[in-house]
Amino acid sequence: MAGHNPWPDEGNTGHIWDEDLRELDNPPPLWWMLSFYAGFIMIIFYTLYYPTIPLTNNSGEFTKGLTGWTAIEEYNEDFQVLKDWRVAKFADKEEQLAAMSVADILKDDDLRQYAVATSKVLFGDYCAACHGAGGAGNPSFPVLADDDWLWGGNIAQIEASIKNGRIGNMPAKGMMGNLTDEEIDSVTDYVIALSEGKANDASFAAGKAVYAKGMCLACHGPMGKPLAPAGAANLTDQVWRFSSDRQTIRNVIAHGVNVKKNGEYIEGTRQAIMPAFKERLPNADVNVKRLAVYTHQLGGGQ
Numbered sequence: 125m126a127g128h129n130p131w132p133d134e135g136n137t138g139h140i141w142d143e144d145l146r147e148l149d150n151p152p153p154l155w156w157m158l159s160f161y162a163g164f165i166m167i168i169f170y171t172l173y174y175p176t177i178p179l180t181n182n183s184g185e186f187t188k189g190l191t192g193w194t195a196i197e198e199y200n201e202d203f204q205v206l207k208d209w210r211v212a213k214f215a216d217k218e219e220q221l222a223a224m225s226v227a228d229i230l231k232d233d234d235l236r237q238y239a240v241a242t243s244k245v246l247f248g249d250y251c252a253a254c255h256g257a258g259g260a261g262n263p264s265f266p267v268l269a270d271d272d273w274l275w276g277g278n279i280a281q282i283e284a285s286i287k288n289g290r291i292g293n294m295p296a297k298g299m300m301g302n303l304t305d306e307e308i309d310s311v312t313d314y315v316i317a318l319s320e321g322k323a324n325d326a327s328f329a330a331g332k333a334v335y336a337k338g339m340c341l342a343c344h345g346p347m348g349k350p351l352a353p354a355g356a357a358n359l360t361d362q363v364w365r366f367s368s369d370r371q372t373i374r375n376v377i378a379h380g381v382n383v384k385k386n387g388e389y390i391e392g393t394r395q396a397i398m399p400a401f402k403e404r405l406p407n408a409d410v411n412v413k414r415l416a417v418y419t420h421q422l423g424g425g426q
Contacts, residue, residue: 214238221410226279229417236417243418246411250401251419259422264366264394269423272363276353283416285398287408292355292365292396296380298338303377307334312374315340318348318359319368366394 129138131146139147152160171177174189211218217238221229229235248257255261259268271277274292275285297303303311314331317323323332335341345351348359357365366372379392389395405411 214242218410221413226283226413226416226420229413230279230420236421239414239417240421243414246405246415247418250405251415254398259419266365267363268419270363271423272358272361273353274355274357274365277420279416279420281353282419283412286415286419287400287402287412289400290355290398292381292394294343294356294376294381294383296383296390296393297378298334298340299342300339303334303338305378307337308374308378310334311338311340312370312377315348315359315373315377316370319362319364321360323348365396 129136129140134146134148135150136146136148151157171187172190174191174193175186176189177187179185179187217235220232220235221239224232224235229239251259253262254265255268256265261267261269266274273281275281275290295301297308298311310331311334312331314323314328314335317325317328317331322328343350343354343356344359345356350356350358357363362368364373366376375392376394379390379394381394381396383390383393401412401415402408405415
């Protein structure tokens with residue numbers, strides 16, 4: 125910077141570089157000053173018009189503004205516009221879903237695809253917490269993407285399960301409740317052998333006898349495969365309702381499923397309850413069908 129100011133009457137600040145580069149002290153343009161002051165006016169307007177200032181009384185409240193506008197209200201209004209548009213656009217398909225049976229919906233490829241496409245959010249909201257994304261099954265809950273069904277996998281049975289719910293039932297210590305700890309160990313090994321195809325080995329003869337004594341065959345069938353889907357597991361495959369761990373299998377045999385005494389669950393019993401969704405789902409008459417079709421299409425529907 126030069127040590128002198130060759131242009132003292134120019135209105136510069138006296139800051140000069142490279143002999144003739146200087147900083148002037150001119151006022152801003154009028155348009156800029158008007159915009160600057162208008163900004164302050166807009167701050168005042170915004171503060172009064174919109175919810176703005178948090179209150180200091182630890183209530184979590186804030187000034188509401190002259191209009192009472194909130195972002196969530198605007199979102200709800202916009203979302204309602206979207207819902208109204210969807211209702212108008214797909215009204216004919218929704219009427220078909222309401223009028224047709226789930227079996228007929230499956231036969232109509234276009235309507236089936238529509239039901240599947242519009243079920244993904246419903247499944248995520250109401251089913252995925254237990255059955256996992258895509259029906260993969262969370263721990264201790266049934267997989268919906270395989271072909272193993274406790275209550276039947278045809279479309280009508282799936283619809284009934286979703287609509288009315290299901291309650292598992294397995295008595296503790298056999299049908300008569302008369303198995304000893306040693307017998308429970310023996311039948312546990314036999315049940316595992318059934319799943320591995322080794323049940324005919326002579327070493328499991330004692331377990332096979334306990335299987336008959338405990339009346340396990342009444343639900344699971346003489347050879348470990350239920351004669352009809354009624355909530356009993358198929359013991360001949362390697363699909364386990366809770367776990368394939370031997371201790372878990374033994375505990376289920378010993379303490380049963382949903383076993384109560386004096387109105388309370390006994391210690392160690394496993395709880396296996398699927399609630400009825402006929403009163404939980406919005407527009408349940410249609411959405412139960414929609415979810416039934418979606419579940420059937422996950423890969424394991426019969």
